[in-house]
Amino acid sequence: MHQRTKGSSARWLLRLVIVGLLGLGVSLGLAPSASAEDLQLTVRVQDEERNAIPDAAVTVEGPDGFSAAGVTDGEGLALVPIPANTTVTVTLDEATVTQPVIEGNVREVQILSRDKTVIFRLGEGGGGGGGSSITLERVLQLLFGGVVLSFIIALASLGLSLIFGTTGLTNFSHGELLTLGAFTALVLNTAGGLNIIIAAPIAIAISAALWGWGQNQLLWKPLRRKGTGLIAAMIVSIGLAITIRYLIVFFFGGAPKSFEQFAGQAPIDLGPIFVTPKELILSGIAIVVLTVTVWWLKVSRLGKATRAVSDNPALASSSGVNVELVISAVWILGAALAAYAGVFLGLTQNVVWTMGQYLLLTFFAAVVLGGLGTIGGAIVGSFVVGITVQLSTLLVPTELKTAAALFLMIILLLIRPQGLLGRRERVG
């Protein structure tokens, strides 16, 4: 059994999560419709890092002499047909795997009228992640990862915060702006044959125009005219998020993809930590982009108008600010920033339909932590969240790293509801 490198294990983790999500999608609707004869038992064998273990033999035995067998494939999966309404015993042949099986190699599984999945984990046991000792190298490596993640969160949260500030919309489809940006770049890159260095700026421009300005023109502007309430608009944004996500699955499938260039870049040794050149370059661009955006909001006429609308739309409107123009500008800016975040994430990890959805709650956490609707707050909050997410893996299992940031947000809301940089105002 060859050992996978760190990067590929992260990719496998992502893939597993996606498989799980797809499985959920299937189990939500499909599952009970299978007839009694063609139920399927899926056995997955994986190690503690969730890498698939191929060539592991499993046998399934049930009452009335039922017996079936399977061998796991490259995805670590073995599919075994089973009868309905029975209890079967699933046994993993320990001779075919190199590591001990956590929680034993025999499982009793009750089968009703639905497909079932059984997961065997291999390894020494003791839960995933969080265990190993805290060294300076590890802290610095995680800190660097946290800062890189913070840039991605900051790029997206700034737009989220601006849109909330000017329109009051709590946009649950903001994560999908990131996903759409990444997929637009992917199409230009793979189908269009453009190098990602050229494809990315074009994708960002398309995102700003179509997914930002277009979305506002076609959906949100008519809704504002109609006088749709903010809660109703929030629920509409959830519908939009679901629609966009599954449209992407429809056209591109659920498997993660990578851009043609820079996919497997070798990390360079920077003393205590390892970094890839692409992370450094993308972070550098992010610093420039964020600085220019904040500077633009502070000094330019439209930027000042944006802040005025955020502060009080009615007053700004009566002072001669063209509120709709400001809102259009904010959507264009928000979509462009999110698209860059999507390309950033796609280059450093993968392009996958759930990429924005997974980060959405961290955007909210960042925006709420910093202070809803404030510009500096969104950026400060992003760094608090991004670094918390990564550093928390020192103390808690990896599964809990996002939970750590969410927990931090809830605690802060209780002590300081207006956020770190927000002004005291009514939030209750």
Next chain:
Amino acid sequence: MDFGFILSQSITQAIGVTAIIYCIAAIGLNVQFGYGGLLNFGQVGFVAIGAYSVGATVVKVGSSLWLGIIIGILLGVALALLLGIPTLRLRADYLAIVTIAASEIIRFASKSIDFLGGAQGVTGPIGADFYALNPFPESLDRIGFGDFSFTRIDMWLVVTGWAIIALITLLTWALMRSPWGRVVKGIREDEDAVRSLGKNTYLFKLQVLILGGVFGSFAGMYSAVAKGAVQPDGFVPDFTFFLYVMLILGGTARVMGPLLGAAIFWFLLVFVEQTLKEGVSSGVISFITTTQIGPIRFILVGIGLMLLMIFRPQGILGDRKELMLDAR
């Protein structure tokens, strides 16, 4: 294309186990969001708590299902208190973000706790105590007629499920026409006005959250019993979003809203899926592949939610005037 089969499959699903799970949880959400105006985006957290309560009690501790149900109710109340006491003072959009975050924390946490089976969850004869009470004779293989039939076990599940739905619907109906219910609806309409009448609105909101949360926990227990398994990745935020779709489709703040919504939702979902499946396999539909059928259903769910919210927020049964909720 065999429309008889498609139709019977869709109807079976509309009254089947999955629809029942969602329906029970949606009734809880109706109490919170529909009557109480609380934007709880973390209902799935209550469902998870209920499912893990019975799952862990039966499989991991080896105790009885009935003890698990009591624990599930108590933990549902506890979660509502834990979530409600600090957050019910927050504005609607904050409440939405905090509740969704809390439900995700529950999911992440349950995945990392070995006692709860980690990412694999809890699998085992969770419902054994319940199935032992099955009154349908073992001689019956399937109950119903033709394609429209359930197995003996499913029939027992479905009958119990709808009995639970009937009970909690009746309870909701009785509560909402009581003086207590009028205060709750009053808080949704104008909290300050109710407060000026000397009512402790905070306490009422907390009670609403507890009631809806315990209903959510029931949904989880039922799901664990029916599936014989509890899997953490079943408790994603999309579960709550689907509840909103059903609730809004049926009619928010209407006693029968969640029932109608859940049944129609599953009917349509299965109908679309089966029709496309039949169409693709018989060659009538050639522009999509079988793997694309799954996403199509969810695309329709998303579009449906948007259109409903924009054009008919009161759903099928609702009263538009009852839905003038607004933040800010």
